[in-house]
Amino acid sequence: MNKNFLTNYVELALKIGINLQKNQPLVIISPVETADFTRKLVEQAYKIGASEVIVHWSDDFCKKMDFTYKDKPLFKCIPEWQFESLMYYADRGAAFLSIAANDPELLKGIDPEKIALSQKTRNIKFKPYYDKVMANEIQWNILSVPTLAWAKKIFKNCDNEEAIQKLWDAIIYSVKADTPDPIRTWKEHLNTLKEKMDYLNNKQFQELVITNSLGTNLSVKMPQNHIWASGKDITKNNIEFVANIPTEEVFSLPHKYGVNGIVYASKPLNYGGTLIEDFSITFKDGKIISFTASKGEEALKNLIDTDKGSKYLGEIALVPFNSPISNSNILFYNTLFDENASCHLAIGQAYPSCIQGGNNMDSDAMEKNGVNDSLTHVDFMFGTEDLNILGIDKNNKKENIFVEGNWAF
Template structure:
């Protein structure tokens, strides 16, 4: 692994992706398998002026034992101190920001009781909702990135020895995250500017609905929520700091109206859910709700996802990603949503982002739902873009515009 690139990656993520401000506390979540990268991020955080950088280590092997052997009732019970340990930093007058470093084995929990996993996950999400509102509403800067832990690297490159697989995945990540340019800050500045221009054009069109079509059977019409706003590339937190929530990111995304989604959509990449793979899936919507679904592998897991709560079978996001994105051009199937969602157009089952509604960060969930934004304990991105995807939009004045042709931006 190129140590110069590793520090460039960490510096970019912390100083530009998160954009740590002086005196803020930086909260970092990192797998125990990746201490060197965590140390590089801590160094960058203090260089950026952080008051304190706190690393919270995560161990998926330990978590698998806990999920397999722990009683469900106990796994679903949470101590108030756990939530307070996050909120105390968010409520600090100097503020906080967060960095989540992912490196999970896509099948870390394969073979475990899918229903139990889903219920435990739902209990945690519900318990932590007041903290999650800080990121869902961009009240703080936040960023999600990924690094190649051995289990993940072997899944992506199964024919390589473990050490070589890790090296290969590092190399690909450096490429698709524009680190191997040698100047990721400049490369990302150019990328963000292009993405913002497309975002602004979509907003200028004042779209009422969009239609996605592919030869694989996808024919989906998505009406947009009231006062919907397209977003992409970078966001702005309450304190005015610009940040990049996902590295990498290639998407421009918006809020569907929870009741105005109709048609069928077919997944174009496997989806990792609760440490297990769902492959060859499809769903059919009627008036916003999934009325039929199936999958070639783990179809029952897809059913668990869609019944997490009463709104998990509706969508909260539609995102456009060109087939020419660096992630897709790499030819690598990452088995990791952060990367794979930026290789293809996608939708998200569950909650929408309040920031996709004009003025939405200041509205209550009830007010947002009145505008059509979906509310749920989950937000699960699934990939639907194909090389021949065609997307058309209908403006509120009735004019039709072409957005995608053959998987690429048409403007």
């Protein structure tokens, strides 16, 4: 890999992604397989001025062994220190950077009850931390680095070295680290996304009608005073950051009880090491009333059954079909990339920041305003090249938002 591109990527992660501040702690969550890149992050973070850099390592092999051999009741427990290790630094103003690079089929063949139990237990235990993330109380960022199992899933016919190289090339291109001035390129990109965001916020459409040839026919009502956001977020301490690198989306929250119709997924969903493929979900008054999947249906069921809120949506995100990741024609089997190649919805928790006053709402106020609360937040993709989205305003005036997969304005 070109050393300059790697340096650019590290700089983007720290300066655009989390926007690391001088004397600020940094927590990195990383697979052991990406250790070389993580060490570059650690070194550069200290050079920028981090007061402390803490790395939480994970390992796919050990995770699979746990799920293979551990007794099911043990997945009901998470040691207190694992939760405290995140909250300790979150409460002290740390920034958090996660590397998402797992084997898409790591848990293939594993007892789905173990997987569901583990995910629900973790979601319950870590909810106070996730709430901080969802409310933008801390700077956070997710990016990715190639791992062998992931690369081989995408580039099946390549040898190991070539598969890794092809995935590196695709990632570097999608995050714009191969441009002459990546920091400037990103600032220009974020300004473009802001233009779309501002337009939608000014319009305040009350309803979106979504259709395509897959069979999607979905009506999505938007809450009063909803807010569209884009790639750049800001913490309560007024520090700007970019949660996802790459990012191509403009997103908001649907009204919890205002979604009706059917949506067909346009890409597989990698959920907790299990692939869910060729699936559709039907809604009535916001609630999921039925679903189908050709593969991974039990995993989809377990996701939907996480809690009461996981039967409703928490996010709608708009991404043009004519965008860098989509144009690469690569199915990444990684939500970070696939969701930025396609319009998507999220099952579960809404971002409180996507409605006026949301970060200060208690659970009763969230419910009253149609803001979904849940233990989980899982994106799935529905965008296609023939996707049409119609916006309807308070005067019942209709306007095209997407035509043939792309922005209409």
